[in-house]
Amino acid sequence: MRYTDISFLILKASAYRETSTLVSGFSAEAGRFSMIMKGTRRRKDAPLVQPFVLAHVSCVGKGALLTNTKYEVQKRFEFQGNILSAGFYVLEVLSRSLVEYQSEPAVYHLSLKTLHELEAIQEHMTDHSRSANNGVQMMAAVASRLRPFEIRLLDLLGYGVDFLHEAGTGQPITQGEYYALCPGEGFVAQPAFSADKEADRYPGQVLQDIAQSDYSKIETLNAAQKITHCLLPELVGHEPLLSRSLWST
Numbered sequence: 001m002r003y004t005d006i007s008f009l010i011l012k013a014s015a016y017r018e019t020s021t022l023v024s025g026f027s028a029e030a031g032r033f034s035m036i037m038k039g040t041r042r043r044k045d046a047p048l049v050q051p052f053v054l055a056h057v058s059c060v061g062k063g064a065l066l067t068n069t070k071y072e073v074q075k076r077f078e079f080q081g082n083i084l085s086a087g088f089y090v091l092e093v094l095s096r097s098l099v100e101y102q103s104e105p106a107v108y109h110l111s112l113k114t115l116h117e118l119e120a121i122q123e124h125m126t127d128h129s130r131s132a133n134n135g136v137q138m139m140a141a142v143a144s145r146l147r148p149f150e151i152r153l154l155d156l157l158g159y160g161v162d163f164l165h166e167a168g169t170g171q172p173i174t175q176g177e178y179y180a181l182c183p184g185e186g187f188v189a190q191p192a193f194s195a196d197k198e199a200d201r202y203p204g205q206v207l208q209d210i211a212q213s214d215y216s217k218i219e220t221l222n223a224a225q226k227i228t229h230c231l232l233p234e235l236v237g238h239e240p241l242l243s244r245s246l247w248s249t
Contacts, residue, residue: 001061003030007074008057009111011091013049015041021049023068024095027057028108032098035059035066051091052077052115064100077115083122085246086142090114090149092243096236097157106156114149118142144215147224150232151210159235161186161227163211175205183230202227 008025011032016022019042024034035057040046047055049071058070079087094111098104121141154160164173167186173179178201179187190201202223209220210227 001066002059003027003066004058005056005070006030006058008055009108010049010051010053010055011095012051023049025057026094026098026108026111028105029103031102031104032094032100033066034064035061035068037068037071047071048073048076052079052087054112077119079118079122082138082142083118085243086146087115087118088246089146089241089243090118092241093150093153093232093236096241097153104156107153110149110152110156114145117145121145140218140221143221143225147210147215147221147228148213150228151224154228154231154235157235159231161231163187163207173204173207175203175208177204178202179204179207181227181230183234 006027006029008027010023010025012024014022016036019039021037021040022034023037024032026032037049040049053073054075054077056070056072056074057068059066059068061067077087090111094107098107121138124141125138151160161167161181165171165186166173166179167182167188171189173187178190180190180201181187187202187207203219206217206220206223209215209217210224215221215224
C-alpha cells in the first residue's frame with residue numbers, strides 16, 4: 001500500500017517505541033489511518049507532529065500500520081481555551097466514527113470547514129474585549145458550528161434523520177405541530193399537549209430551521225444539541241466522549 005503527497009489531518013499522536021511517533025489521521029483519499037514516523041523524538045529539528053496539524057504526507061506499508069516517508073506541515077490550527085476543547089471534540093468524534101481506510105472525502109472537507117470556522121470565531125473574539133457577554137456569544141457561536149458538523153456527519157455516514165418529513169408517512173413537517181424523535185426512524189407527530197416530557201418534543205419550526213442550518217434562535221441550538229446527543233452514540237459508541245468533560249456545548 002502506498003500513498004503519495006496526500007493531505008493528512010492529524011487526529012492523535014503518541015510516542016512509539018524509543019524514538020518514533022505513532023500518528024493517527026484523516027485524509028480525503030485514504031480515510032482514517034495510522035502511520036509510524038521514525039526517529040522524530042530524537043531529532044533536534046523534528047517536524048511538528050501533533051493534533052490539529054494539516055500536513056502533506058507520503059507513506060508505504062504492507063499491513064494496517066504504514067511507515068511515513070514524507071512529511072511537510074501545511075497548516076496548524078492554533079486553538080485556545082474553549083475553542084481548543086471544541087476542536088478536540090471534532091477530532092474525537094472523527095476518530096470514533098470513521099472506519100479505517102474507508103475514503104470519506106465529504107466528511108474530510110466538512111471537518112476542515114468546521115475547524116476553519118472555529119479558528120475564525122477565535123480570531124473574532126480575540127479582537128474584542130473578553131466581557132461576560134462576549135463569552136456567551138462565543139459559546140453560542142461555537143455551538144452553531146458544532147451542531148451542523150454533527151448533523152451533517154450523521155447524514156454522510158448513514159445515521160442521519162429527515163428534518164422535513166415525518167417518519168413512516170413522509171408527510172411534511174409543519175410549523176404548527178410538535179414532533180418526537182424515534183432513533184433509527186425519524187420524527188413522528190405528537191399532540192400539542194402530551195403527557196411526554198417537553199424535552200422529548202420539538203416544534204416543527206425548529207426542525208425546519210435545523211434542516212436549513214439556521215441556528216439564529218437559542219431554541220434551535222438547544223433542540224439540535226438534544227437531538228445530536230441522542231443520535232451520536234449509534235455512530236461513535238456509548239462510551240462518554242472525553243472532550244465533553246473539557247467543555248460541553
